[in-house]
Amino acid sequence: MRISKQSSRSTGLSAIWVALVAAVLFLPNNAEAMKIQKVKSPGGIVAWLVEEHSLPLVAMRFAFDGGAVQDPKGKAGVSNFLTTMLDEGAGELKSQAFQEKMEDLSVKIGFSSSRDVFSGSFQSLSKNLDAGSELLRLAVTKPRFDAEPLERMRERLAADIVMADNDPNKVASRAWFRLAFGDHPYARSVDGDAASIKAIGADDLKTYHKNIFARDTLNVSVVGDITPEALAQLLDKVFGGLPEKSSLAPVEMASLTAGPKQKIIEMKVPQSVAQFGHRAFLRKDKDFVPSYVLNYIIGGGGFNSRLMEEVREKRGLAYSVYSYISPYAHASVFLGGVATKNEAMGTSLDVIKGVFKRIAEEGPTAEELKNAKRYLTGSYPLRFDTNSKIANQLLWIQIENLGLGYIDERNQMIEDVSIENIKAVAKRLLQSDGLIVTIVGQPTKLGKKG
Numbered sequence: 533m534r535i536s537k538q539s540s541r542s543t544g545l546s547a548i549w550v551a552l553v554a555a556v557l558f559l560p561n562n563a564e565a566m567k568i569q570k571v572k573s574p575g576g577i578v579a580w581l582v583e584e585h586s587l588p589l590v591a592m593r594f595a596f597d598g599g600a601v602q603d604p605k606g607k608a609g610v611s612n613f614l615t616t617m618l619d620e621g622a623g624e625l626k627s628q629a630f631q632e633k634m635e636d637l638s639v640k641i642g643f644s645s646s647r648d649v650f651s652g653s654f655q656s657l658s659k660n661l662d663a664g665s666e667l668l669r670l671a672v673t674k675p676r677f678d679a680e681p682l683e684r685m686r687e688r689l690a691a692d693i694v695m696a697d698n699d700p701n702k703v704a705s706r707a708w709f710r711l712a713f714g715d716h717p718y719a720r721s722v723d724g725d726a727a728s729i730k731a732i733g734a735d736d737l738k739t740y741h742k743n744i745f746a747r748d749t750l751n752v753s754v755v756g757d758i759t760p761e762a763l764a765q766l767l768d769k770v771f772g773g774l775p776e777k778s779s780l781a782p783v784e785m786a787s788l789t790a791g792p793k794q795k796i797i798e799m800k801v802p803q804s805v806a807q808f809g810h811r812a813f814l815r816k817d818k819d820f821v822p823s824y825v826l827n828y829i830i831g832g833g834g835f836n837s838r839l840m841e842e843v844r845e846k847r848g849l850a851y852s853v854y855s856y857i858s859p860y861a862h863a864s865v866f867l868g869g870v871a872t873k874n875e876a877m878g879t880s881l882d883v884i885k886g887v888f889k890r891i892a893e894e895g896p897t898a899e900e901l902k903n904a905k906r907y908l909t910g911s912y913p914l915r916f917d918t919n920s921k922i923a924n925q926l927l928w929i930q931i932e933n934l935g936l937g938y939i940d941e942r943n944q945m946i947e948d949v950s951i952e953n954i955k956a957v958a959k960r961l962l963q964s965d966g967l968i969v970t971i972v973g974q975p976t977k978l979g980k981k982g
Contacts, residue, residue, distance in 0.1 A: 579752035590756035597749035609724015620681035622670035746778035753926035791966035804973025809867035831855025895955030
């Protein structure tokens, strides 16, 4: 029996991929030079392709609409459970035989689930692409769900949940989503909990797979040593056997609970951690890009952010404080976190609220906006410095319906954000008196609403 998927890999396989990744880092691909081709298979499956023939390597990313929002009530974590099972035997190959075949071919296959999307990854040497893609086809279309690997994965997931239950940051995050989203599916943890993981069986995984894995919500991106003609055939080979239509349960748009709200979860830890936030703008909102730039100034820019300056540099209240924006399909959230001494949590939250209030009233400075633009545009090419990163970027551009021209247009959209624009967006976004806050630890000196 394999102890874990990671421990089963040979050092020889790892060495092959390390060498290839190191080589890919020096490829000339970047956001400006890429040529993105839209490829349509004979069966009607569409993928975005960037050809790169300087290395014998193909990277694929793909995704289906669904994710954890499609987990049935009482069985949160089904989608995440499924991510562990698709390479644990498929077709006629049982778990160990499937894993050994991947190792022999130097193929990497992986799956993940987020709140709205179930995604997969595939990497293969060009010479093994035909045999490797056959393994991917089996994993996607004919998973086995045998009893032995199912129970082994259940034990692993249960252990992960126990660890998460003792991690203050993860506890605070899960509590925040429950407090913010109430009865909406976003309130449930993607990973599930101890009770739900125990209740999930093979039939639940089969039903989820049947409902979600279909061609109508499939997005695919491919980067590497493959021609459009070869990719067209590959798409039908791997995905052509899937149903044409998915059976997604309807999911309503989410309305976050009105703040201020505060919840404290007692835990004996050296310092308290807090998650704070409120609603933000959907990806399609006209103010999303300005809010993205604004977040860099507030707390997304590390030591260049206002929160870091006010909470850490000036007052020494915390080692780290940050913020970010997460646009989901059915809601968008502006979130942040801070960890500090139990007795300093109240003061830290007051300082954070003060930063939000001042920026909402006055906006950022012209210098802050200039620095944010410089960093956000200058760092963008780093998202395209490996084939896998390129494939991942292309996939999410498809998922978010941003269009083929987005890569060329993105930096200009950031440059177009004016100081007047960002000040107006700050007033619209920031709610210093409406924060939803969850705190884990033994905080003292807190107000009733945090």
